[in-house]
Amino acid sequence: MVPRVVFGRGSFDQLGDLLMPKRKNSEAPFIFLVDDYFENPEFLRRIPMLFNDEVIFISSKEEPKTEQVDALVNRIKDAYEELPSGIVGIGGGTLLDLAKAVSILLTNPGKAEHYQGWDLVGRPSLFHVGVPTISGTGAEVSRTTVLLGPKRKLGINSDYTTYDQVVLDPELTKTVPKDQWFYTGMDCFIHCVESLDGTHLNAFSQSYGEKAHELCEEVFLGNPKEKDGQDKLMMASWHGGMSIAYSQVGIAHAMSYGLSYLLGIKHGIGNCLVFQHLKDYYPQGVALFHQMKEKHGIELPKGICANLTQNDFDILSEVSLGMEALWENALGKDWRSKMDANRLQELFARI
Template sequence: MKFRNFKMVGYVIYGRGSFGQLDEILAPQRKGDAPMIFFVDHVFENKPALTGRIPLRGKDKVIFIDVTHEPKTTYVDRLRDELTAEFGEVSGIIGIGGGSVMDMAKAVALMMTNPGSSADYQGWDLVKKAGVYKVGIPTLAGTGAEVSRTCVLTGPTRKLGMNSDFTPFDQIVLDPELIKDAPVNQRFYTAMDCYIHCIESLEGTYLNAFSRSYGEKALELCQEIFLRKDNWDDDADEKLMMASYAGGMSIAYSQVGVAHAVSYGLAYLLGTKHGIGNCIVFDKIEEFYPAGVREFKQMVEKHNIDIPQGITKGLSDADFNTMIDVSLGMAPLWENALGTDWKQQMTRERLRALYEQF
């Protein structure tokens, strides 16, 4: 048996107020007058409570990342080209936001040193050179993007990550203060990405003691936050941030499953955001994860969350085939969920019937 030797995040700082140490964290990584580039979620534009705390030095630049739609390879390539034209080289890229902003930071950091288009690197272990220094600072918790070895992108023909040992951040800053003002629905959808990570990892064929230890803790934290707590407080923020970290670690040595594989098709065709897409799918797949889906529905009811319905109504056969093609391209996810004979189990007809439920 050959065991995976996987790359983890280099440095982690955790704690309420730890964002205030960003200047000293970045200082040793600066290369001459090459700037640090801060990718910030566009929802923080004109909100100095956060942006006013970014430690700008010299030619440093803040770029507000539009996450109305999930990251596209064309967006990554354009930002790389603009930064190269303006500065030549940069000292590093810091992503401040949710999973999409952190994925953009990872992707552009890689493309500053690798030739071609980011679409060329959608897949597993295609990136050959380390990117520039990169830091992840989540303002939403749940995706696990802060610790994952992928940055999920929508390309010309598919939605797939740049999965490589060069993708993880060099540094992450986990400050629970940064997630406290997230909108209720968005916080729930993103947190459920973590919950679904755990269910898919813990019930997958790739499960092992490493992934189980992280997955069980993350699941326990999600259950405490969304089932047993009656009010959202600082304690919930802190636990959700750690659930996101542990949930991301749980799939680092295993994999996700049916909900993620199917939601990628929705995202590619309809532009459905990752967190809400996972919720839309998970709500309907009790046949695969009966206990997890029943518990998920309890969380939805307790927190009075609306799960969109009928989003695939009226789609053409060509539309359904596009989603099916994207989903079936996620072979490791299906194998984790259903085993090595997953192709016999998940036929195009069965997957079409699934998509028709959403």
């Protein structure tokens, strides 16, 4: 679990005070990895830079990649004689996952792709802080950093991945575009559905999942005031992330990984594209999803898989079926008798 959390509107401005005790010396900077959406003088002035601290603006338009992590790590190692004091990720899931991965690879040898899997990280990561600017991914709380590698999309899942410090400031989410707000919020909602309906469910994950599900319904089916909705969705993201950290996600996420790997589709919208067709597996959740989509006037893209070749479908199936833990959570230990490449292709063909 994340050992230290600060929550509150305007709490981002406490970041400098939170980092100060962790500064090793004036030659060991903090490296801020920031979504380039915030590349403007006003926001830059709010980042608490001292000495030779560095801000690296990064686009979040594409999913984070293992080669991107390696490039950032090499850039930092070449620029400084000693390891930085820490890494600060500011942005959505892409930036938060990149920051977690970079902090791991700065203290562990080799390439990022070598650590894709479960508990492969042998050394503690560099001190790292997460500041989410959009709510729903749960990346701020999870023990994984999901990356597109040369052969698969898979997380670096370890006890050293989790952030050392998280700052939850709902004010940072006020500029999120409506469609992105919905897609990322649905990532959280789908976390809850897949966790609560999964075979890995336990009392710990259930308590977090139920609260996150409740908050999602209040935000997307109720009529909360703007600030109240921002606060609640940020808490839903946190609780949803905690729920899957102690259980697992399911079919929508497994299939979304395939879409992301082959077609580069972002995670949030990928989950939505898949989940709308999963009423046979999550009937109540899918019904609520359609209510939420209709209430907010969201139109999902169609025909995404209309022109795919058989080889494309084979890749989608291979990547998705490779997420064995997700299928086991969704369908049980005998999941292979319930899902195969042919059935999966039928589902993908609807998207």
